[in-house]
Amino acid sequence: MNATTLPKPPRVGLVSLGCPKNLVDSERIMTKLRADGYSMSPDYAGADVVLVNTCGFLDSAKEESLEAIGEAIAENGRVVVTGCMGKEAEVIRARFPDVLAITGAHQYEEVVAAVHEVAPPIASPFLDLVPDAGLKLTPRHYSYLKISEGCNHRCAFCIIPNLRGDLASRRPDAILREAEKLVAAGTRELLVISQDTSAYGVDLRHATYPLKGGGEVRAHMTDLAAALGRLGAWVRLHYVYPYPHVDNVIPLMAEGLVLPYLDIPFQHASPKVLRAMRRPANDAKVLQRIRSWRQVAPDIAIRSSFVVGFPGETQEDFDYLLNWLEEAQLDRVGAFRFEPVEGAAANALPDQVPEELKEERYARVMDLTARISAEKLAAKGGATLDVIIDAVDPESGGASGRSKADAPEIDGEVHLRDAGALHPGDIVRVLVEDSDEHDLFGVPVN
Numbered sequence: 001m002n003a004t005t006l007p008k009p010p011r012v013g014l015v016s017l018g019c020p021k022n023l024v025d026s027e028r029i030m031t032k033l034r035a036d037g038y039s040m041s042p043d044y045a046g047a048d049v050v051l052v053n054t055c056g057f058l059d060s061a062k063e064e065s066l067e068a069i070g071e072a073i074a075e076n077g078r079v080v081v082t083g084c085m086g087k088e089a090e091v092i093r094a095r096f097p098d099v100l101a102i103t104g105a106h107q108y109e110e111v112v113a114a115v116h117e118v119a120p121p122i123a124s125p126f127l128d129l130v131p132d133a134g135l136k137l138t139p140r141h142y143s144y145l146k147i148s149e150g151c152n153h154r155c156a157f158c159i160i161p162n163l164r165g166d167l168a169s170r171r172p173d174a175i176l177r178e179a180e181k182l183v184a185a186g187t188r189e190l191l192v193i194s195q196d197t198s199a200y201g202v203d204l205r206h207a208t209y210p211l212k213g214g215g216e217v218r219a220h221m222t223d224l225a226a227a228l229g230r231l232g233a234w235v236r237l238h239y240v241y242p243y244p245h246v247d248n249v250i251p252l253m254a255e256g257l258v259l260p261y262l263d264i265p266f267q268h269a270s271p272k273v274l275r276a277m278r279r280p281a282n283d284a285k286v287l288q289r290i291r292s293w294r295q296v297a298p299d300i301a302i303r304s305s306f307v308v309g310f311p312g313e314t315q316e317d318f319d320y321l322l323n324w325l326e327e328a329q330l331d332r333v334g335a336f337r338f339e340p341v342e343g344a345a346a347n348a349l350p351d352q353v354p355e356e357l358k359e360e361r362y363a364r365v366m367d368l369t370a371r372i373s374a375e376k377l378a379a380k381g382g383a384t385l386d387v388i389i390d391a392v393d394p395e396s397g398g399a400s401g402r403s404k405a406d407a408p409e410i411d412g413e414v415h416l417r418d419a420g421a422l423h424p425g426d427i428v429r430v431l432v433e434d435s436d437e438h439d440l441f442g443v444p445v446n
């Protein structure tokens with residue numbers, strides 16, 4: 001009997017730049033292309049077309065995107081560009097006239113149509129299959145779950161609303177269906193992302209939607225987080241702005257439905273700078289609220305990011321920030337030096353801070369927060385924690401993973417010795433033996 005010879009599917013190479021939100025877009029595009037019979041190429045040489053999903057958040061990110069396009073042109077020559085920089089097609093065309101097509105962020109159909117034109121798909125029932133949960137670019141055991149797109153705020157340093165538009169929330173029943181599929185396919189940790197998670201559902205007027213298997217869910221962060229928590233995977237909330245109703249998700253953390261982890265970008269502490277930044281939920285009582293969150297969920301880990309050197313930031317404002325950080329004792333802190341992004345309102349503000357001063361302030365914030373992090377991690381010595389395994393090293397017998405306080409890529413890790421026969425995605429109890437500024441070291445216990 002002759003075996004059926006399958007036609008060779010066209011191969012797509014992918015370069016995905018930028019934030020997790022862009023990664024989710026890449027996953028969606030690749031899922032659709034896989035469903036259309038394409039396969040992925042791990043290198044430029046084997047690709048019939050290379051897709052570059054760009055980021056245009058900062059000028060430095062734009063430059064990185066342009067470099068990636070240039071590399072793909074030089075190595076392969078058949079390049080389709082998508083993502084945030086799609087808004088600036090003229091800039092791309094001026095530098096790389098040979099780019100075959102340019103589409104903007106979230107224009108899945110357009111990107112897929114462009115790929116179809118450049119490397120036509122071969123219809124085959126053998127190639128048209130796609131895993132039920134879609135094709136994922138993250139490891140199988142954790143998945144980003146995008147709940148909304150865009151943002152209704154207009155922070156002075158940010159151009160995301162120009163690039164991605166106003167808030168557009170996904171229906172909560174669709175999000176839950178996607179999450180159920182992911183969990184069924186092996187996801188043990190759901191990372192909830194958006195530009196502004198606390199605002200989820202505002203545009204849907206927080207309406208209630210029926211669920212397929214019975215019951216209903218309201219388009220609201222608290223209700224969605226609780227429903228996701230019932231799926232049995234870890235649920236981690238990112239980009240939560242400190243609106244008053246955030247207080248209502250903390251009891252879900254205490255109950256164990258949602259991880260005791262809040263990624264909450266404060267950006268500054270000085271009320272004057274926050275006003276100039278036009279930050280949402282600029283609440284002078286944040287320190288008090290952090291204290292009350294810790295009373296409700298004592299093991300809550302709080303991650304935040306801060307901008308130093310924003311125009312008009314005086315020494316007094318900066319000292320205020322340092323004192324505030326000392327008081328807040330945040331678990332994880334990322335700091336950025338203010339960078340004028342083309343098109344951002346802050347660029348026109350008076351009293352821009354000189355670069356050397358920005359550097360100095362950045363270094364001081366990093367030193368202080370590294371010290372606080374080291375102290376907080378040292379206090380975990382002797383404790384036992386749940387750790388999700390990300391990678392194992394059969395040679396050394398060790399493994400690395402993350403505690404509930406650590407999001408992938410941005411926070412610290414837990415390094416294990418004598419990890420035996422663990423696999424990525426296993427969740428194990430670990431005795432903490434040592435720590436440094438960012439990571440923990442330990443051994444699995446029964």
Ligand code: SF4
Pocket residue numbers: 151152153154155158159160161195196280
């Ligand atoms: S909240 Fe501010 S920083 Fe965040 S996406 Fe919206 S405008 Fe940008």
